[in-house]
Amino acid sequence: MLSFHSVSKIYGNYVALDGVSFRVAEHEFVSIVGRSGAGKSTIVKLVLREEEPTRGKISFKGSDLMSLKGKNVASYRRRIGTVFQDFRLLPSKNVYENVAFAMEAGGRSEEEIVRDVPQVLEIVDLGKKAANFPQELSGGEKQRVSLARALVQRPEVILADEPTGNLDPIHTWEIMKLLLKINEFGTAIVLATHDKEVVDFLKRRVITLENGKVVRDEEKGIYRL
Amino acid sequence: MNNFRRIFKYGWLGFSRNIWISTATISIMTLALSVVSGLLLLHNITGTFVRDLEQKIDVSVYLKQETEESKVKELTAALKSRADVMEVEYVSRDQALEIFKNRHKDNELLITSLKELDQNPFQGSLNIKAQKASQFEAIVSFLEGYAGKEIIEKVNYRENETVIKKLTAITSSIQKIGLFFAALLSLVVILVTFNTIRLVIYNYRDEISIMKLVGAGDWFIRGPFIVAGSLYGVFSAILAWVAFFFIVWVISQKTGALFPGTDILAYWSGNFFWTIFLLVSLGVGLGVLSSFIAIRRYLKV
Ligand SMILES: Nc1ncnc2c1ncn2[C@@H]1O[C@H](COP(=O)(O)OP(=O)(O)OP(=O)(O)O)[C@@H](O)[C@H]1O
Numbered sequence A: 001m002l003s004f005h006s007v008s009k010i011y012g013n014y015v016a017l018d019g020v021s022f023r024v025a026e027h028e029f030v031s032i033v034g035r036s037g038a039g040k041s042t043i044v045k046l047v048l049r050e051e052e053p054t055r056g057k058i059s060f061k062g063s064d065l066m067s068l069k070g071k072n073v074a075s076y077r078r079r080i081g082t083v084f085q086d087f088r089l090l091p092s093k094n095v096y097e098n099v100a101f102a103m104e105a106g107g108r109s110e111e112e113i114v115r116d117v118p119q120v121l122e123i124v125d126l127g128k129k130a131a132n133f134p135q136e137l138s139g140g141e142k143q144r145v146s147l148a149r150a151l152v153q154r155p156e157v158i159l160a161d162e163p164t165g166n167l168d169p170i171h172t173w174e175i176m177k178l179l180l181k182i183n184e185f186g187t188a189i190v191l192a193t194h195d196k197e198v199v200d201f202l203k204r205r206v207i208t209l210e211n212g213k214v215v216r217d218e219e220k221g222i223y224r225l
Numbered sequence B: 001m002n003n004f005r006r007i008f009k010y011g012w013l014g015f016s017r018n019i020w021i022s023t024a025t026i027s028i029m030t031l032a033l034s035v036v037s038g039l040l041l042l043h044n045i046t047g048t049f050v051r052d053l054e055q056k057i058d059v060s061v062y063l064k065q066e067t068e069e070s071k072v073k074e075l076t077a078a079l080k081s082r083a084d085v086m087e088v089e090y091v092s093r094d095q096a097l098e099i100f101k102n103r104h105k106d107n108e109l110l111i112t113s114l115k116e117l118d119q120n121p122f123q124g125s126l127n128i129k130a131q132k133a134s135q136f137e138a139i140v141s142f143l144e145g146y147a148g149k150e151i152i153e154k155v156n157y158r159e160n161e162t163v164i165k166k167l168t169a170i171t172s173s174i175q176k177i178g179l180f181f182a183a184l185l186s187l188v189v190i191l192v193t194f195n196t197i198r199l200v201i202y203n204y205r206d207e208i209s210i211m212k213l214v215g216a217g218d219w220f221i222r223g224p225f226i227v228a229g230s231l232y233g234v235f236s237a238i239l240a241w242v243a244f245f246f247i248v249w250v251i252s253q254k255t256g257a258l259f260p261g262t263d264i265l266a267y268w269s270g271n272f273f274w275t276i277f278l279l280v281s282l283g284v285g286l287g288v289l290s291s292f293i294a295i296r297r298y299l300k301v
């Protein structure tokens, strides 16, 4: 459903991604691993169309991302749930409103919102923090709000950029179990991480990046750099 | 529409959370709308004033003593058939005598000396009211060229015309100056509002980029700014209207006698709906236009 065809991304004269090609099938669970600076977040940004590829082509369900215009970009983004490495929460909105905003933007009804938002906040164990603002949350809590916001849109793919980077082991395993369950129900998952334990536990496909290049792409891979 | 309601909600939030940034915008907009209100009132005052004066304008035609009634009827009919003539009133010699007697019934000397005359000394007359002040020159020249003009002794008219001409000239130049200021102020309003919205967009740039990334569409992001712009208009219009209500109230206390027949307070509150409608639409128009320009320039999507 998602494919990169020799995609390069060059910032100024720094090559962040260099001829990256891969494909993610529907229902697949793919981990992208690599050292800090290897280009994992860059892939996420390109998929979201936050950045444009310098060369190459990215397509989602057969259509070239760069051919999307205006309104279609927004509705495309709603089909993708993203957990941002830097959370990207709206500072002027509380936890509940942050999660609800994604649904509002998608034109969901008020009934759906009052039904789904508390539920998803319960799932990420933030039921008690619904009225708090982002600046009042710990890093791990913000990360879980970001995850809740991605989940609530019922996306076709979840892009999770270090979703467990700030979490303690207990929360890490809970989130991983959650992602696995969502994947079982049919949502494809692209997980960017450098958590060796998580990757080794998953025993799913692993794409390894090094200096912006794909150096390994293995089914049932393990974390090795 | 869910989205419409939400856009309105976020517009209101943006407006109320940035109320201090918005204050400048609202003040300048209130000022501009007050100038417009002033123009409206001026237009109304001079309008009724001039209409009043015009009502008083008439041409009097004095008829020769021995004029036959039938000739008078002909002239009356000819005048009435003209579009510029509003009203023709015939005062016969007898009526003129009666009016004179009535007016001077306390003056013994006049009444007795009148009785000593063996003949009614008064002339019959036609009082003609024109539709407009500017038209009675035409009426006079019609009378001068009238075929049966031998029955006319004299044509007279009151001199209100020059007053009216002066008044209309003065008010029309006041109105031109007022319009010029209103236009100038509107320009300032657009600049200030534009700048306010630009500032708000700048303050929220990070939030806006996040909103886009979680799939908010163009109008879901832009709409609230348009709503905020129109809210400036609504609030300024209400402020200007209320401010003018008080100004007019104070003025009318003092000048009720100055402009007889023009109760500006009654006018201002009596025309609540259309004056407020005019101010609100002007304010909203300016606000929406400015936020639209700001969005076009600073909210690239
Ligand atoms: N806007 C930018 N301008 C210049 N260089 C950039 C920009 N964004 C990213 N880079 C560079 O591109 C490289 C890849 O960045 P990226 O964020 O994809 O790394 P990452 O694999 O996600 O790392 P981490 O594990 O630390 O999150 C880095 O060297 C980074 O400095």
Ligand SMILES: [Mg+2]
Residues within 6 Å of the ligand: A040, A041, A042, A085, A161
């Ligand atoms: Mg990263």
